[in-house]
Amino acid sequence: MEKFEVNILGCGSALPTTRHFSSSQVVNIREKLFMVDCGEGAQLQLRRSKLKFTRLNHIFISHLHGDHCFGLMGLISTFGLLGRTASLHIYAHKELERLLAPQLEFFCKGMTYEVVFHPIDPAKAEVIYDDRSVSVSTIPLKHRIPTCGFLFQEKPTPNHIIRDMVDFYRIPVFELNRIKNGEDYITPEGVVVPNHRLTTPSAAPRSYAYCSDTICQTSIIPQIKGVDLLFHEGTFALCDAARAKETFHTTAMQAAQIAVEAQVKQLVIGHFSARYEDESILLKEAQTLFPNTLLAKENLRITL
Secondary structure, eight states, rough: OOEEEEHHHHHHEESSSSSSOOOOOEEEEEEEEEEEEETTTTHHHHHHOOOOOOGGEEOOOOOOHHHHHHHHHHHHHHHTTOOOOOOOEEEEEEEHHHHHHHHHHHHHTTTOEEEEEOOOOOOSOOOEOSSEEEEEEEEEESSSSOEEEEEEEOOOOOOOEEEEHHHEEEEOGGHHHHHHHHHEOTTTTTOOOOHHHHHEOOOOOOEEEEEOSSSGGGGGHHTTTOSEEEEEOOOOOOGHHHHHHHHOBBBBBHHHHHHHTTOOSOOEEEEEEEOSSTTTHHHHHHHHOSEEEEOOOOOOOOOO
């Protein structure tokens, strides 16, 4: 099975702590690296996670609060110091380009590569990236400023050839791609050999949804229905539900309720408030509703 991993670089919230870095993740799909948010310290965490800088070409920023984007300028500068030549693509609210342009001009004059900004509309659910391996769509969220999550959907892979059957029917090599993609084989004598006798199904395509920062919002459920892994912020415990509502955040138990209703396979909660010395309280609350819940932590790698 091809690689599909989620690497947690940081899972804290706005206030710095000694326990957590600011929000940032890297999704590795078939050795292509996609960064989701880029809080302070993201490039240090990239090194600690032993992820290759050269394979990171696309960065998705959920919203323009500092704990989700203050690490971006430093990362761009470091890429220049490393002699990067490949373009870096950044997908974010249109205001980010206006904010970063003068900094790029001042700090990164004569840079060896191009930074390409792709403005997105956080209020729309739409595909913003697509290649042979994966598509990435926005998930509209509700926070204090325009915010969206991201849905990563793996593309199906061709069926697997049964070599013994190919040899038995003496199928020419030029026919194999067609058969892998589901077509039957017709022998020179006109006999139809059904595809299911020649192939085995490939693994089902996997999906990952990232939802942070947001108030608890059931409108996202149809879009994330049945995903293999859901990251949903669980910033507060139930005892601080009023604070969660006031700041447009979600409690761990509300995140679990979203996971239950969306019938996801696994939930990981993060974006922890600095008020908690021990986040196990958040994990216990979430697991009362959705047992298959993980607590995010720095350098955690989740394989789908």
